[in-house]
Amino acid sequence: MQQYLLSRLFQSxxxxxxxxxxxxxxxxxxxDPASLMMPREASPExxxxxRHKMGFDRPLIVQFLDFLAGAVVGDFGxxxxxxxxxxxxxxxxxxxxxxxxxxxxxxxxxxxxPLGLIGGSRPGSLWDTIGRAVGxxxxxxxxxxxxxxxxxxxxxxxRWFPSFGRDQPKxxxxxxxxxxxxxxxxxxxxxxxxxxxxxxxxxIRTARxxxxxxxxIYIKHVLRNAAIALVSxxxxxxxxxxxxxIYIETIFAWPGLGRLAADSIGVRDFPMVQAIAVFTSLVVVxxxxxxxxxxxxxxxRIRYGD
Amino acid sequence: xxxxxxxxxLVTRFDTVDGIVHAVNGVSFDLEEGETLAIVGESGCxxxxxxxxxxxxxxEPPGRIESGExxxxxxxxxxxxxxxxxxxxxxxxxxxxxxxxxxxMTSLNPVLTIGEQIAESLVEHLGMDRDQxxxxxxxxxxRVGIPDPEKRYxxxxxxxxxxxxxxxxxxxxxxxxPEILIADEPTTALDVTVQAQIVxxxxxxxxxxxxxxxxxxxxxxxxxxxxxWVQVMYGGMVVExxxxxxxxxxxxxxxxxxxxGALPGLDRKGTRRLVSIEGTPPxxxxxxxxxQFAPRCSYAFDRCxxxxxxxxxxxxxxxxxxxxxxxxxxxx
Amino acid sequence: xRESATCDLRPVTCDLEARGLRYRLGRLLRLxxxxxxxxxxxxxxxxxxxxxxxxPWLSPHGPLDQHLSISKQPPAWSxxxxxxxxxxxxxxxxxxxxxxxxxxxxxxxxxxFGVLIAGSIGLVVGLISGYAGGRVDGIxxxxxxxxxxxxxxxxxxxxAAILGRSLLNVILIFGIxxxxxxxxxxxxxxxRIRRSGYVESAKxxxxxxxxxxxxxxxxNLIGPLITLATFEMSAMIFYEAGLGFLGLSVxxxxxxxxxxxxxxxxxxxxAPWIATWPGLAIMFTSLGMNLLGxxxxxxxxxxxxxxxx
Numbered sequence: 047m048q049q050y051l052l053s054r055l056f057q058s059x060x061x062x063x064x065x066x067x068x069x070x071x072x073x074x075x076x077x078d079p080a081s082l083m084m085p086r087e088a089s090p091e092x093x094x095x096x097r098h099k100m101g102f103d104r105p106l107i108v109q110f111l112d113f114l115a116g117a118v119v120g121d122f123g124x125x126x127x128x129x130x131x132x133x134x135x136x137x138x139x140x141x142x143x144x145x146x147x148x149x150x151x152x153x154x155x156x157x158x159x160p161l162g163l164i165g166g167s168r169p170g171s172l173w174d175t176i177g178r179a180v181g182x183x184x185x186x187x188x189x190x191x192x193x194x195x196x197x198x199x200x201x202x203x204x205r206w207f208p209s210f211g212r213d214q215p216k217x218x219x220x221x222x223x224x225x226x227x228x229x230x231x232x233x234x235x236x237x238x239x240x241x242x243x244x245x246x247x248x249x250i251r252t253a254r255x256x257x258x259x260x261x262x263i264y265i266k267h268v269l270r271n272a273a274i275a276l277v278s279x280x281x282x283x284x285x286x287x288x289x290x291x292i293y294i295e296t297i298f299a300w301p302g303l304g305r306l307a308a309d310s311i312g313v314r315d316f317p318m319v320q321a322i323a324v325f326t327s328l329v330v331v332x333x334x335x336x337x338x339x340x341x342x343x344x345x346x347r348i349r350y351g352d
Numbered sequence: 353x354x355x356x357x358x359x360x361x362l363v364t365r366f367d368t369v370d371g372i373v374h375a376v377n378g379v380s381f382d383l384e385e386g387e388t389l390a391i392v393g394e395s396g397c398x399x400x401x402x403x404x405x406x407x408x409x410x411x412e413p414p415g416r417i418e419s420g421e422x423x424x425x426x427x428x429x430x431x432x433x434x435x436x437x438x439x440x441x442x443x444x445x446x447x448x449x450x451x452x453x454x455x456x457m458t459s460l461n462p463v464l465t466i467g468e469q470i471a472e473s474l475v476e477h478l479g480m481d482r483d484q485x486x487x488x489x490x491x492x493x494x495r496v497g498i499p500d501p502e503k504r505y506x507x508x509x510x511x512x513x514x515x516x517x518x519x520x521x522x523x524x525x526x527x528x529x530p531e532i533l534i535a536d537e538p539t540t541a542l543d544v545t546v547q548a549q550i551v552x553x554x555x556x557x558x559x560x561x562x563x564x565x566x567x568x569x570x571x572x573x574x575x576x577x578x579x580x581w582v583q584v585m586y587g588g589m590v591v592e593x594x595x596x597x598x599x600x601x602x603x604x605x606x607x608x609x610x611x612x613g614a615l616p617g618l619d620r621k622g623t624r625r626l627v628s629i630e631g632t633p634p635x636x637x638x639x640x641x642x643x644q645f646a647p648r649c650s651y652a653f654d655r656c657x658x659x660x661x662x663x664x665x666x667x668x669x670x671x672x673x674x675x676x677x678x679x680x681x682x683x684x
Numbered sequence: 685x686r687e688s689a690t691c692d693l694r695p696v697t698c699d700l701e702a703r704g705l706r707y708r709l710g711r712l713l714r715l716x717x718x719x720x721x722x723x724x725x726x727x728x729x730x731x732x733x734x735x736x737x738x739x740p741w742l743s744p745h746g747p748l749d750q751h752l753s754i755s756k757q758p759p760a761w762s763x764x765x766x767x768x769x770x771x772x773x774x775x776x777x778x779x780x781x782x783x784x785x786x787x788x789x790x791x792x793x794x795x796x797f798g799v800l801i802a803g804s805i806g807l808v809v810g811l812i813s814g815y816a817g818g819r820v821d822g823i824x825x826x827x828x829x830x831x832x833x834x835x836x837x838x839x840x841x842x843x844a845a846i847l848g849r850s851l852l853n854v855i856l857i858f859g860i861x862x863x864x865x866x867x868x869x870x871x872x873x874x875x876r877i878r879r880s881g882y883v884e885s886a887k888x889x890x891x892x893x894x895x896x897x898x899x900x901x902x903x904n905l906i907g908p909l910i911t912l913a914t915f916e917m918s919a920m921i922f923y924e925a926g927l928g929f930l931g932l933s934v935x936x937x938x939x940x941x942x943x944x945x946x947x948x949x950x951x952x953x954x955a956p957w958i959a960t961w962p963g964l965a966i967m968f969t970s971l972g973m974n975l976l977g978x979x980x981x982x983x984x985x986x987x988x989x990x991x992x993x
Contacts (some may be wrong), residue, residue: 057829064830072839186970188922190929191945191963198956248458255409255453256473256524257445266472270463289835293926297949307838308930311845319842326835334833346463346508 047342047349054338058331065327066117069320070110122321127313132321136303142212143302146295147287149218150226155280158230162237163272167264169242177234184231190293193224197297210299221298225291229283236279240272247271274345281337285330355425356531356564357383357406362420362434364398364405367413371637375401377588378420380663383532388558388565390579390596392572392611396633398588399568403534406433407449408441424448447477450525450563452535456517460509466520467493467505473527492523497553515546519553526557533558534566539574551578572611576600584608587634587644590663594670602679604672606649643675651676653683722979728972732965736788743782744768747939751777756955772957774947783939784961790933790940791969794855794924795917801859803913806866807905813867814874825871828864836861840923844932851934854927858920865916869908877901907984914977918970925966941966 088096097103101112116123122132158181165177200220201209207220244250245268253267288303295304303322310318342348364376376398383389391399404410406422422433424444433444445451453459461469470492471485480488486505493501496519509517518538525533535554539547551574558565567578575582575596582599584592584607592605603609610629631648643661646652655675663673666684677684735742755777760767771780813824840857847853877883883896927933928942929949936943941962948959 060826061830061833064826065833068830068834072843182971182974183967186918186967186974188925188963188966188970190926191959191966194945194949194952194959195963198952202953248453248455249461251409252451252453252459252521252524253461255407255445255451256476257442257447258472258476259442262472262476267461267464271461274463286836289838292837292841293929296930308841311842314845319838323835323838323842326838327833330835331833344463346465347510350508350511 050342050348051339054335058335062328062331065331066114066324067110069323069327070113071106117324122324123317125310125315125318125321127310127315127318132318133325135306135318136322136325139301139303139306142300143288143291143295143304146218146221146225146291146300146302147284149222150287151229151280151284153222154226154230154233154283158233159237159269159276162234163241163264163269165234166238166241166245167260167268174238177238181231181234181238184227184229184234186231187227189224189227190297192227193221193294193297196220196224212301217298221294221300224297225287225294229287232283233276233279236276237272240275241268244268244271274341277340277344278337281333281340285333288329288333289326353384353386355382356385357425358421358423358430359402359406360421360423362402362405362422363418364401364410364415365418366415373636374639375415375588375636376405377639379585379588379590380420381583381590381593383564383566385531385564386558386562387581388567388579389581389583390575391566391568391583391585392570392575393585394570394633396636397585399585400536402585403451403536403566403568407445407451407534408433408436409445409451443477446473446525446530447528448530449532449534450528450530452518452521452525452533452538454537455541456514456521457509457541459521460517462509465506465508466512467507470520470524470527473524477528489523489527492527493520496520496523496526496557497549498523514542515549518542518546518550522550522553522557526561526563529561529563531563532566533563534568536568537570538567540569540571547574554578584611587639588636589644589660589673590671591645591673592671593663594667598667598670604666604670604678605645605674606651606676606678607645609678610648643673651678655683719979719982721975722982725972725975725977725979728968729976732788732969732972733792735785736792739786739789743779743785744770745779745782747778747783747786748937749778753777756951756958758955759957771961772955774944774958775951775955780944780958780961783944784941784965786939787941787944787962787965788969790851790938790942791921791924791966793851794858795920797855798858798862798920799913799917801855802862802916803866803909805860805863806868807870807909809863809867810870810872811874814871814878821871824867828868831861831864837923837926840927841930841932844927849932849935851938854924854933858923862916862920866909866912869912870905873905873908874901877904907980911977911981911984914973914980918973918977921966921969921973925962 101109104112113123120133122136124130125132125135128135161173161177161180165171165174168174197209197220200206208214208217209220211217241264250263250267253263258267291300291302291304292308293304294300295302296308299305303326307319307322310316310322359382360380362376362379363374366373366375379398379402381389391402393399401410401415405417408417410417417434420434423430424433426448431440433441436444460466467486467489470489471480471482474480474485474488475482490501490505493504498504498516498519504512509520512520518541521538525535533554538554539550542550554565554567555578557563567575569575579596582594582596583590584599584605586607592599592603592608594604599608600612603612607629629648634644641660642658643649643652643656646656649656653676659675661673661675663671666672666677675683739747751773754769754773755775757769757773757777758765759772760770765772769779769781771784773779774783809824813821840861843857844853847857877900878896883900886896886900887893924933924940925942925945928940928944929946931943931946933942934940944962945959948955948962951958
């Protein structure tokens with residue numbers, strides 16, 4: 047197992063490095079950053095002055111190394127808009143995004159796994175049909191639209207939940223549903239197909255030949271094996287949720303990273319966007335690594351590999 | 353000796369989208385306490401489906417047990433296994449009848465320890481608690497010849513060798529001291545040297561635990577030293593059944609003769625050619641209303657193409673389903 | 685001695701590749717007819733495609749015609765509605781039904797061409813990676829992993845913001861950012877087939893690499909790539925709508941479902957129907973594509989083909 051983890055760690059570092067390179071060049075290659083960041087009416091002299099002040103006229107390599115060195119010590123540059131260092135701003139908004147993503151993930155897993163399990167164990171039954179429908183719709187509904195629909199029904203008409211902000215504990219419900227619905231759909235289908243496949247395996251037949259109760263067979267034997275396949279997907283999805291909640295946070299005015307990103311793009315605060323991009327990538331890579339660890343721990347063939 | 357299992361006219365079919373597969377077409381046999389019955393036949397002859405039907409382990413769609421009965425004797429009482437409810441069946445599986453599967457690599461759950469897979473039987477059927485089950489399992493592991501059992505308890509299947517895995521499977525099967533042990537080609541997936549060890553192990557265990565054994569194989573070599581009775585199956589039916597010695601000395605059914613003729617013999621000079629049976633395996637989708645073996649039989653005559661030969665006694669405890677008396681060279 | 689006929693001459697289990705194209709297409713259609721959900725998916729897709737192609741003939745009004753006097757009119761079946769504007773009108777008095785129908789053009793164009801670009805790039809890259817092996821393969825896979833580790837949405841939004849609103853930009857962005865997925869699948873298939881037994885035996889009798897590429901690899905790539913294309917097209921329709929929602933997709937003069945959603949958001953309480961119809965349209969299009977993709981996967985997966993009902 048150590049070898050596996052070590053190689054994954056090494057890969058992660060490489061990927062991270064690559065991400066830095068990509069983010070850095072992406073911002074600079076798509077246009078002259080200085081003129082993009084300045085308002086349109088700015089004169090060429092103003093733009094040149096700005097360019098010099100931000101250090102955009104230095105050789106690219108120098109800029110990149112500066113950027114890299116800064117990132118390592120935690121200096122992600124300064125936000126143009128807020129005029130303060132970027133990292134503290136990001137960290138301030140992070141808990142909200144984590145809360146939302148966690149709620150969404152928990153919701154998705156707690157609904158999807160049992161549904162998929164029941165569906166997979168009784169293909170063709172009513173629960174299976176429900177599960178498959180949920181899975182299909184979950185993956186077909188545009189989640190920002192669902193957010194709007196949820197707001198109309200549950201916030202405006204029924205007044206059960208607030209339509210924006212993070213003031214009360216139940217504020218997180220609607221955004222979490224909207225954010226988690228795609229993952230829910232995906233997980234239901236994945237669980238169902240995993241259960242269907244594992245059910246037909248020889249070792250499940252052995253379990254039945256031992257006269258074990260169905261409950262024991264499904265939870266102890268089938269689900270344990272299905273978990274291996276599910277863990278990777280859950281990890282990846284969590285990463286997406288952390289990085290892709292721009293829409294949901296904007297619609298629900300949720301004070302998290304996604305909203306910060308959207309606002310920063312709106313005011314053309316590119317250093318901020320760059321900082322968020324790097325930070326989010328870091329989190330995603332770290333999460334992928336954690337997922338690999340979890341995977342190695344769950345599957346004894348990797349944990350105690352020969 | 354008293355009977356422990358009596359199977360009558362078992363018929364099992366599978367509904368596939370290409371047609372109905374007639375896997376088992378009226379199989380009957382008896383098993384006495386402590387006896388060992390070997391079921392022999394080529395792939396697809398229905399031997400596995402027969403025993404899986406007894407334990408009702410056939411996946412119900414697409415399979416179905418059409419008719420027949422399988423009486424399990426418990427003292428004076430007896431119950432029809434094919435009519436029991438699912439909870440009652442669960443009690444039988446593992447508790448009264450143990451099963452050893454063919455491929456120990458795929459038949460063991462890769463994410464659970466070997467010890468756990470044995471112990472859960474004990475907990476389920478004998479009501480032991482965790483510690484008791486653990487202790488007992490270690491003893492079982494020792495009994496089936498796995499060295500260092502305390503350590504091996506917490507190992508996973510992939511950490512065992514093929515022979516060890518099969519021993520573990522045997523431990524699982526006998527954990528609750530069942531009256532009947534069914535072994536479905538337990539040595540086919542193993543090396544030859546290991547095969548002998550496993551056969552020996554089962555022989556010891558059956559005496560120790562007083563179990564009746566049904567041993568399925570396509571390897572006639574194994575049968576000789578192990579079984580009391582041998583039953584030869586072809587096309588979902590029993591074509592010959594006899595005491596093991598009688599079968600080897602005087603096989604009556606052309607198929608059995610062919611099978612034995614195909615065996616290389618150690619004690620003969622190497623001048624005899626191995627006989628192979630010509631033709632292709634029987635069609636299980638549209639079973640004919642004549643003898644299934646007729647197309648491949650060198651003794652077939654017109655009656656063979658008109659009726660299905662019933663299984664009839666031709667000597668002391670020797671039954672054959674054939675219209676032709678090979679010894680005498682003419683129809684019965 | 686009679687021979688018993690055991691060769692099963694039913695088409696499914698016999699040599700499928702040997703049969704002609706017409707036969708295979710026919711069989712495909714028969715399989716589709718049997719699978720209800722696949723039929724549904726295809727129907728939905730065809731509906732949307734028809735709407736896109738025949739927009740001018742199907743729409744009761746022009747999508748850009750403003751009738752400010754009847755702005756924010758509810759759908760025809762409610763109190764203030766009328767059947768001239770069946771789905772109601774938006775804040776500028778434009779007919780919603782027409783806009784939804786025209787909006788399908790943007791979505792399908794983005795989806796189709798986006799997937800075309802992503803697939804083409806991905807195919808080439810995947811082939812190179814799979815054939816070159818070694819260092820080149822390692823580098824390419826590394827690059828793919830890096831791109832896939834990026835917060836996709838953030839980048840798409842960011843780039844769209846810089847490049848400005850145009851249909852072409854959207855298509856290019858999606859095409860390029862989605863290509864790693866196609867590359868990965870292509871590479872996987874190429875490696876699998878090149879290592880398989882029958883390719884080795886073909887090579888051992890002197891079949892050239894080019895022939896192997898065209899006779900064995902390409903046909904086997906079609907299945908997984910088409911299936912992937914269907915799902916990715918559905919995803920691109922999502923993303924386009926998302927970009928439109930943020931005001932970063934096509935210019936506001938062009939009717940797109942994303943734009944409509946964005947506009948509708950402002951009038952969520954006063955005129956919720958403005959946002960409802962484009963959302964439903966996206967959902968049904970996506971549903972159709974997902975169902976179609978599922979069916980394609982079942983049918984084109986060679987492993988399932990043999991044991992197919």
